[in-house]
Amino acid sequence: MLTFDEYQQxxxxxxxxxxxxxxxxxxxxxxxxxxTAEPLRSRVPLPGFTNSAMDGYAxxxxxxxxxxxxxxxxxxxxxxxxxxxxxxxxxxxxxCWRIMTGAPLPDGADAVVQxxxxxxxxxxxxxxxxxxxxxxxRHRGEDLEPGDEVLPAGTLxxxxxxxxxxxxxxxxxxxxxxxxxxxxxxxxxxVEPGQQPGHGQVVDxxxxxLAALATECGFEVVAVRRVGDTGDEVREVLxxxxxxxxxxxxxxxxxxxxxxxxxxxxxxxxxxDFVKVAMQPGKPxxxxxxxxxxxxxxxxxxxxxxxxxxxxxxxxTRVLAGRDPQLATVGARVAEHWVSPxxxxxxxxxxxxxxxxxxxxxxxxxSHVLGGLAGSQALAIVPADTTEVxxxxxxxxxxxxxxx
Amino acid sequence: MLTFDEYQQxxxxxxxxxxxxxxxxxxxxxxxxxxTAEPLRSRVPLPGFTNSAMDGYAxxxxxxxxxxxxxxxxxxxxxxxxxxxxxxxxxxxxxCWRIMTGAPLPDGADAVVQxxxxxxxxxxxxxxxxxxxxxxxRHRGEDLEPGDEVLPAGTLxxxxxxxxxxxxxxxxxxxxxxxxxxxxxxxxxxVEPGQQPGHGQVVDxxxxxLAALATECGFEVVAVRRVGDTGDEVREVLxxxxxxxxxxxxxxxxxxxxxxxxxxxxxxxxxxDFVKVAMQPGKPxxxxxxxxxxxxxxxxxxxxxxxxxxxxxxxxTRVLAGRDPQLATVGARVAEHWVSPxxxxxxxxxxxxxxxxxxxxxxxxxSHVLGGLAGSQALAIVPADTTEVxxxxxxxxxxxxxxx
Numbered sequence: 001m002l003t004f005d006e007y008q009q010x011x012x013x014x015x016x017x018x019x020x021x022x023x024x025x026x027x028x029x030x031x032x033x034x035x036t037a038e039p040l041r042s043r044v045p046l047p048g049f050t051n052s053a054m055d056g057y058a059x060x061x062x063x064x065x066x067x068x069x070x071x072x073x074x075x076x077x078x079x080x081x082x083x084x085x086x087x088x089x090x091x092x093x094x095x096c097w098r099i100m101t102g103a104p105l106p107d108g109a110d111a112v113v114q115x116x117x118x119x120x121x122x123x124x125x126x127x128x129x130x131x132x133x134x135x136x137x138r139h140r141g142e143d144l145e146p147g148d149e150v151l152p153a154g155t156l157x158x159x160x161x162x163x164x165x166x167x168x169x170x171x172x173x174x175x176x177x178x179x180x181x182x183x184x185x186x187x188x189x190x191v192e193p194g195q196q197p198g199h200g201q202v203v204d205x206x207x208x209x210l211a212a213l214a215t216e217c218g219f220e221v222v223a224v225r226r227v228g229d230t231g232d233e234v235r236e237v238l239x240x241x242x243x244x245x246x247x248x249x250x251x252x253x254x255x256x257x258x259x260x261x262x263x264x265x266x267x268x269x270x271x272x273d274f275v276k277v278a279m280q281p282g283k284p285x286x287x288x289x290x291x292x293x294x295x296x297x298x299x300x301x302x303x304x305x306x307x308x309x310x311x312x313x314x315x316x317t318r319v320l321a322g323r324d325p326q327l328a329t330v331g332a333r334v335a336e337h338w339v340s341p342x343x344x345x346x347x348x349x350x351x352x353x354x355x356x357x358x359x360x361x362x363x364x365x366x367s368h369v370l371g372g373l374a375g376s377q378a379l380a381i382v383p384a385d386t387t388e389v390x391x392x393x394x395x396x397x398x399x400x401x402x403x404x
Numbered sequence: 405m406l407t408f409d410e411y412q413q414x415x416x417x418x419x420x421x422x423x424x425x426x427x428x429x430x431x432x433x434x435x436x437x438x439x440t441a442e443p444l445r446s447r448v449p450l451p452g453f454t455n456s457a458m459d460g461y462a463x464x465x466x467x468x469x470x471x472x473x474x475x476x477x478x479x480x481x482x483x484x485x486x487x488x489x490x491x492x493x494x495x496x497x498x499x500c501w502r503i504m505t506g507a508p509l510p511d512g513a514d515a516v517v518q519x520x521x522x523x524x525x526x527x528x529x530x531x532x533x534x535x536x537x538x539x540x541x542r543h544r545g546e547d548l549e550p551g552d553e554v555l556p557a558g559t560l561x562x563x564x565x566x567x568x569x570x571x572x573x574x575x576x577x578x579x580x581x582x583x584x585x586x587x588x589x590x591x592x593x594x595v596e597p598g599q600q601p602g603h604g605q606v607v608d609x610x611x612x613x614l615a616a617l618a619t620e621c622g623f624e625v626v627a628v629r630r631v632g633d634t635g636d637e638v639r640e641v642l643x644x645x646x647x648x649x650x651x652x653x654x655x656x657x658x659x660x661x662x663x664x665x666x667x668x669x670x671x672x673x674x675x676x677d678f679v680k681v682a683m684q685p686g687k688p689x690x691x692x693x694x695x696x697x698x699x700x701x702x703x704x705x706x707x708x709x710x711x712x713x714x715x716x717x718x719x720x721t722r723v724l725a726g727r728d729p730q731l732a733t734v735g736a737r738v739a740e741h742w743v744s745p746x747x748x749x750x751x752x753x754x755x756x757x758x759x760x761x762x763x764x765x766x767x768x769x770x771s772h773v774l775g776g777l778a779g780s781q782a783l784a785i786v787p788a789d790t791t792e793v794x795x796x797x798x799x800x801x802x803x804x805x806x807x808x
Binding site: 024025026028029032046047048049051055082083084085086087088100101102103104143144150151155156158159160161162163164165166167169171187188189190193194196197198199200201202203204205206208209211212213215216221228229255259302306328369370371373374376400401402403404 | 455504508559597600601602605633706806
């Protein structure tokens with residue numbers, strides 16, 4: 001029997017980030033959740049032209065040196081420069097232009113007087129305060145010069161990176177692609193969701209649940225399949241999927257029964273390990289490699305599948321995506337006692353108390369599998385040497401919302 | 405000038421959840437992030453048939469009453485019942501069936517003896533321990549009877565709800581639809597991402613950033629558009645988009661300059677409010693209603709746009725989606741002093757220290773707009789009456805990752 005940490009480290013160590021790929025930088029939404037493979041450097045100066053930081057009047061500072069509230073300086077207004085004005089304009093000494101925030105500064109001007117320091121005139125303006133040269137001006141290249149780094153390598157692209165990404169003037173960006181995940185449920189008893197199960201049959205809900213988890217973790221789901229309980233069928237379908245997926249996740253067929261199709265297909269093949277892990281739930285686990293595709297063979301109980309996905313599949317697949325392996329955990333205090341099996345690291349389904357940092361075990365209608373899974377809000381991590389989880393104890397928990 | 409809370413409450417109070425819609429229950433991934441509009445009740449009993457909870461032997465408990473390690477009871481094995489066996493089988497008294505976890509119990513059997521308590525025989529099996537009637541059996545309907553509630557109304561659908569959703573035997577489910585959001589950037593200076601801006605022009609990065617934020621918040625982005633600085637163009641495009649969107653978000657054109665197209669289009673129309681809010685950044689805000697579509701007119705600076713989206717657009721749009729308005733916040737301690745303007749609630753861009761619960765203001769290369777936005781990891785909420793944020797102070801922060 002492996003400890004939880006031993007097995008988690010083993011599956012994480014077995015994978016490497018996917019090779020980077022160059023993609024269009026303009027598809028900002030499509031890039032969300034991807035990791036940059038090299039530093040993004042600006043191709044352009046930013047700002048791209050010297051412009052006004054205020055709504056006001058572009059002037060030569062020397063022209064208004066004596067301006068004051070009791071002795072305003074009047075200047076003729078040559079015209080308006082709105083944002084987006086593409087003309088190349090000049091300021092003649094002794095005149096001014098009315099200018100808007102972000103509009104290009106006319107050549108010859110060296111300051112902007114904000115409108116609040118003037119009478120707002122459109123033919124002639126009275127300026128009531130002197131300003132220094134450089135006032136309210138954003139100079140070309142003052143934020144970034146061409147070649148400056150905009151985002152370091154290894155940046156997980158989020159909405160806040162979009163302005164930098166789109167303003168840098170690059171057409172393509174090198175990123176680690178989104179890992180492609182194929183899901184396979186095993187079991188002769190399974191029917192497709194939406195079908196009426198006959199005697200002895202059940203709806204396959206594990207496959208869609210694992211697909212939903214993979215989607216929420218930011219991976220690309222490329223297939224959701226069901227296979228029967230023969231080793232031949234499992235081998236055939238998994239070999240086919242390995243050509244189109246970076247990760248295959250199966251559920252069922254790894255325990256100790258007489259018909260365990262993952263074991264029938266791969267035990268003794270040299271490319272698979274079937275192990276027992278000192279954890280609850282999720283003790284029987286399989287991990288293999290098919291033509292370079294990582295295969296996670298998870299136990300079939302829905303709770304075991306969900307836990308195994310979050311603590312083994314998600315971390316390893318995040319490594320493929322160039323990310324830190326671990327999902328976020330938060331600290332919480334225990335509000336109600338529960339027990340944990342000796343020698344096994346428990347992932348207990350818990351709900352948050354109102355303040356969000358206190359947890360209690362799920363009970364009541366949560367005692368059956370579907371209700372207990374649907375009603376739980378987090379997995380509390382109980383160390384293997386703990387058998388009684390006491391009120392007030394501090395634990396780390398994995399929230400089941402916001403997995404990206 | 406409105407306080408931040410006054411304005412936030414005003415926009416939240418102006419919207420109602422969208423009318424529910426009946427959708428296919430089988431598209432589990434498509435349902436993620438939607439809220440159920442009525443309780444989901446099972447149409448079927450669960451389990452759907454009485455089945456074995458273990459790998460072992462289906463027996464009549466009375467037949468093995470005297471079984472013990474030193475006096476095992478031998479029974480002939482009629483055959484195997486794997487999971488997914490759809491036959492209707494019978495147990496004859498004095499015999500047994502080998503049975504797998506999840507397989508249907510044969511009529512006449514009343515217990516399962518787990519394989520570990522036997523010699524595992526396939527023709528005849530020696531059973532070394534007596535069990536009570538009912539042992540290792542899951543009875544039809546013991547989890548749920550038809551009509552039982554599986555998920556309450558108001559459930560935010562997540563991967564953990566998928567098994568309950570798919571197993572309940574329902575074809576359709578009533579949910580609040582995903583709010584449709586249209587994004588509009590205003591400004592004659594804007595060019596499309598990927599185009600080379602000329603003199604006086606800039607790439608529109610606000611539009612794609614707001615689209616990315618809306619996507620990450622779980623909304624459906626139906627349009628990303630740019631309009632010039634005339635009131636007519638703004639009115640025309642927004643009226644068109646109002647027919648296809650539940651929410652329109654514009655950026656730019658709401659401050660005090662001479663050409664503010666949102667104000668030119670709608671000020672004084674009776675359907676729009678343009679207000680000043682005591683916050684930093686984001687002071688000028690507009691909110692209106694066009695044919696029932698909520699319109700948020702945000703300031704055009706990228707940082708102001710992002711903050712305004714998170715504290716006004718996201719909460720109101722979450723209400724449309726049937727969710728609690730507020731994005732998640734976490735508590736954090738301040739590691740480095742900064743200042744906040746008097747009388748304004750500040751949303752300060754901060755980064756987390758290593759342990760994730762300590763924040764410091766973004767500095768260094770973060771001093772310009774793009775770097776400061778890209779590099780920030782959270783917004784720290786500084787109350788309006790605070791002007792000095794002291795080391796060690798406790799603040800709430802809005803993380804900029806995991807907005808769903």
